[in-house]
Amino acid sequence: MTALCVLAETVALLGLLAAAVTFPLRLLRPDRDYTRWGQRGMLLGAGLLGMGLMAHFVRRGEGPLGDWANISFLLVLLLALAVLCVERFAKRPALAAFITPLMFGTALLGLLRAAKALPAISNHWLVVHILLSLVAYVCFTLAFAMAASYLISDHLLKRKQLERLPLLPPLASADRVGHGAVMVGLALFTIGLLVGALTFWDFGVGMDPKIPAAMVTWLIYAGYLGLRHLAGWRGRRLQWVLVAGFAMVVITFAFFGHNAVRLKAPDAAPVTTERA
Amino acid sequence: MNNELHIVAAGLNHRTAPIEVREQVAFGNGRLEAALIQITDQPALGEAVILSTCNRAELYAAASSAPEALDALARFLSEFHGVEQAAVSPHLYRYEDEEAVRHLFTVAVGLDSMVLGEGQILAQVKQALLSASEAGSARTCLQELFQRALSLGKRARTETAIARGAVSISSAAVDLAKTTFGDLKGREVLVVGAGEMSRQTLTHLVDSGVKSVIVANRTFENADELAGEFGGSAIRFDEFPQHLDRADIIVSSSSAPHAIITVEKLRPHLATRRGRPLFIVDIAVPRDVEPAVADLEDVYLFDIDDLQTVCDRYRAERAKEAEAVAVMVDEETRRFEHWLGSRAVTPLLVELRTRTEALRDTELERWMRRLPNLEPEERELVGQMMRSFANKLLHGPTTHLRAMAGREQGAEWVPFVRSLFELHEHIDAQSDEEDVR
Numbered sequence: 001m002t003a004l005c006v007l008a009e010t011v012a013l014l015g016l017l018a019a020a021v022t023f024p025l026r027l028l029r030p031d032r033d034y035t036r037w038g039q040r041g042m043l044l045g046a047g048l049l050g051m052g053l054m055a056h057f058v059r060r061g062e063g064p065l066g067d068w069a070n071i072s073f074l075l076v077l078l079l080a081l082a083v084l085c086v087e088r089f090a091k092r093p094a095l096a097a098f099i100t101p102l103m104f105g106t107a108l109l110g111l112l113r114a115a116k117a118l119p120a121i122s123n124h125w126l127v128v129h130i131l132l133s134l135v136a137y138v139c140f141t142l143a144f145a146m147a148a149s150y151l152i153s154d155h156l157l158k159r160k161q162l163e164r165l166p167l168l169p170p171l172a173s174a175d176r177v178g179h180g181a182v183m184v185g186l187a188l189f190t191i192g193l194l195v196g197a198l199t200f201w202d203f204g205v206g207m208d209p210k211i212p213a214a215m216v217t218w219l220i221y222a223g224y225l226g227l228r229h230l231a232g233w234r235g236r237r238l239q240w241v242l243v244a245g246f247a248m249v250v251i252t253f254a255f256f257g258h259n260a261v262r263l264k265a266p267d268a269a270p271v272t273t274e275r276a
Numbered sequence: 277m278n279n280e281l282h283i284v285a286a287g288l289n290h291r292t293a294p295i296e297v298r299e300q301v302a303f304g305n306g307r308l309e310a311a312l313i314q315i316t317d318q319p320a321l322g323e324a325v326i327l328s329t330c331n332r333a334e335l336y337a338a339a340s341s342a343p344e345a346l347d348a349l350a351r352f353l354s355e356f357h358g359v360e361q362a363a364v365s366p367h368l369y370r371y372e373d374e375e376a377v378r379h380l381f382t383v384a385v386g387l388d389s390m391v392l393g394e395g396q397i398l399a400q401v402k403q404a405l406l407s408a409s410e411a412g413s414a415r416t417c418l419q420e421l422f423q424r425a426l427s428l429g430k431r432a433r434t435e436t437a438i439a440r441g442a443v444s445i446s447s448a449a450v451d452l453a454k455t456t457f458g459d460l461k462g463r464e465v466l467v468v469g470a471g472e473m474s475r476q477t478l479t480h481l482v483d484s485g486v487k488s489v490i491v492a493n494r495t496f497e498n499a500d501e502l503a504g505e506f507g508g509s510a511i512r513f514d515e516f517p518q519h520l521d522r523a524d525i526i527v528s529s530s531s532a533p534h535a536i537i538t539v540e541k542l543r544p545h546l547a548t549r550r551g552r553p554l555f556i557v558d559i560a561v562p563r564d565v566e567p568a569v570a571d572l573e574d575v576y577l578f579d580i581d582d583l584q585t586v587c588d589r590y591r592a593e594r595a596k597e598a599e600a601v602a603v604m605v606d607e608e609t610r611r612f613e614h615w616l617g618s619r620a621v622t623p624l625l626v627e628l629r630t631r632t633e634a635l636r637d638t639e640l641e642r643w644m645r646r647l648p649n650l651e652p653e654e655r656e657l658v659g660q661m662m663r664s665f666a667n668k669l670l671h672g673p674t675t676h677l678r679a680m681a682g683r684e685q686g687a688e689w690v691p692f693v694r695s696l697f698e699l700h701e702h703i704d705a706q707s708d709e710e711d712v713r
Contacts, residue, residue, distance in 0.1 A: 162452070234551040234553070
C-alpha cells in the first residue's frame with residue numbers, strides 16, 4: 001500500500017510539474033501551445049491526490065487535515081478547482097500560468113513535510129479555522145494571479161508588445177476579479193482568524209510565529225480594500241499590494257505553518273509519522 | 277443538341293480598374309433592378325446575377341454557350357451604362373466554367389477583397405442573389421452557385437482566422453481599448469478634433485457601448501455636429517484639459533502643429549485619477565500627444581504607427597490563413613463542378629430509364645398475352661422479376677455516368693451512351709432543371 005501511495009504521489013507530482021511548465025510556457029511563447037498536456041497533467045495530479053486523500057480517510061479514518069501532506073493536497077485540489085473555474089469563465093489560458101506552479105510547489109512541500117505529522121485534530125473549531133484559512137488562501141492566490149496578470153499586461157502595453165495580450169484578461173477585468181477574490185478571501189480569513197484565536201486561547205497556547213504573520217497578511221489585504229474603497233485607488237500600485245499580500249500568505253503557509261505542530265490540544269491524539 | 281450549361285463571369289474590380297472606370301459601371305441607386313430585368317432579355321444568357329460594390333462590378337451568368345454569354349455580358353455592361361466598350365474592355369476579366377465558379381468563391385471568402393477576409397462582401401453577395409431572385413434572373417443553377425458561395429464564405433470565416441483581428445486604424449484603436457478595459461460599456465470618451473478619423477473611431481467605440489462622448493474642436497460647430505451624431509456633448513477646444521481627469525479613453529486627431537496633450541498638462545490630473553487607467557489614441561499627424569506621456573504610470577499611449585503595426589500584424593495573420601481558405605475554395609469548386617456535371621447527365625439518365633421501363637412494360641404485356649393461364653399472384657411475380665431485372669441492368673450505367681459527370685471527359689460519355697442505347701436527343705436541359713434538383 002505504501003509503495004502504491006509513493007507511486008501515485010510521484011505520478012501526481014509529475015502531472016502537476018507538467019502543468020507548472022506548460023502553462024507559463026504558453027505565456028512566454030504564445031506560438032507554442034502545450035497547455036492541453038498541462039491541463040491533463042493538472043487533472044491527473046489533482047485527481048490522484050484527491051484519491052490519496054480518500055484512501056487515507058478509508059484506511060486510517062482520518063480526514064484531510066490529518067497531516068501536512070493531506071492539508072497541502074487539499075489546498076492543491078482547491079486550487080485546481082479555482083484554475084478550472086478561471087479557465088471556464090475567463091477563457092484566458094495564461095491565468096493558469098500563475099497558479100499551476102504554486103500547485104506544484106504546494107504538493108511538493110506537502111510531500112517533503114509528510115514525515116512531520118500533526119496531532120489528530122478532533123476539535124471542530126480548529127477544523128473550521130483550518131478550512132476557512134485554506135479557502136481564503138485559494139482566494140488570495142486567485143487575487144495574486146489577477147494582480148500578476150495586470151502587471152504583466154501593463155508591462156506589455158507600455159512596451160507595445162501586444163501579441164501576448166489576448167492570453168491575459170483586460171486590465172479592468174483583472175482588477176475587478178482580483179478585488180472580488182480579496183473581498184471573499186478576507187471575509188473568510190477574518191472569521192478563520194477569530195475562530196483560531198479563540199480556540200488557541202482556550203488551549204492556552206502562547207505566541208506562535210504564525211499569529212503575527214497571519215496578522216500582517218490580514219493587515220495587507222485590509223489595507224488593499226481600504227486604499228481601494230476609502231482612498232479610491234486603482235491601477236498598478238494597488239496590484240503590488242496584492243502581490244505583497246500573497247507573499248505574506250506564502251511565508252505564513254510555507255515557513256510558519258509547521259509551528260502549529262507544537263499545538264498541544266487537550267484532545268489531540270498521539271503524533272504519528274508514518275503515511276499510509 | 278448540347279445540354280451542357282456553362283457558368284461565366286465578367287467584370288472589373290479594384291485590381292483591374294481605377295475608380296474612374298469603376299464608378300462608370302457601378303449599378304447603384306436603384307439601377308440594379310432595371311439592369312436585372314434587361315439582362316434577362318439577352319438571348320445568350322439563361323440566368324444572371326449582378327454583384328456591384330464600391331470595389332467591383334461583376335456579372336455572372338449560366339448559359340449554354342460560354343463565349344457567346346461572355347460577349348453578351350461585356351456588351352451589356354458597356355451598353356447599359358452608356359460607356360464605350362473600348363473604355364471598359366481593357367479592365368475587364370472574363371472567366372468561364374471552373375474559373376468563374378472559383379472566382380465567385382474567392383470573392384465570397386474575402387480573398388479578392390481590398391482588405392483580406394473583410395466581411396462586408398458576404399452581405400453584398402447575399403444581396404446580389406436576393407435581388408436576382410426577386411427579379412427572376414437567378415434560378416436553379418445560379419441559386420445553387422450563390423448559396424454555395426454564401427455557405428463557403430461563412431465557413432471560411434468561422435473555421436479559419438481569415439477575418440480575425442482589426443485591420444483598420446479605427447478598429448485597431450478600439451481593439452486596444454478593449455484590451456485595457458475589456459467591456460467598454462460605461463466608459464467615458466474624450467475626442468479632440470472632429471475629423472473623419474475621429475468619426476470612424478467614435479463609430480466603433482459607440483458600437484462597443486461607451487457611456488458618454490465629449491468632443492472638443494477648434495471650430496465648435498464641427499464638434500457640436502460630431503457630438504450630436506453620437507449622442508455626446510461638445511465643448512470648446514480650450515476646455516478639454518478640464519475633462520482629462522474624467523475620461524477613460526482619449527482619441528486625439530486634431531490638426532494642431534504641436535503637441536496639445538503634454539506631461540505638464542496631464543500630470544496634475546493623475547493625482548485625481550488615483551491610478552485609474554487612461555487609454556490615449558493619438559491618430560494625428562503631427563502627433564497631438566507628447567511621447568513622454570507614455571511614461572506616466574497607468575497611462576497607455578498609442579500613436580498611429582502603433583495602430584498601423586497592429587493592423588499589419590493582423591493582416592499578416594490573415595495572409596497566413598489565405599492558403600487554407602484557398603484549399604476550401606478549391607474543394608468547393610470541385611464539388612460544384614461535380615454537381616453541375618451530374619446535372620448535365622440527368623436528362624440522359626431520365627431518358628434511359630424511361631426507355632427501359634417502356635420496353636419492359638411492352639415485353640411484359642406481350643408475354644402475358646401468351647401466358648393466359650397464369651394466376652394474378654404469378655403475374656405479379658413475373659412483373660416484379662422484370663422490374664428487378666431492369667433496375668439491376670440500369671444500376672451500373674447510372675452509377676458510372678453520375679461518377680463520370682463531374683470529370684473533364686464526362687460530357688464525352690453522353691453521345692456514346694445515347695448511341696449505345698439508341699436514345700433520341702429530345703430532352704432539353706432547361707426543361708429538366710426540376711428533375712436535377
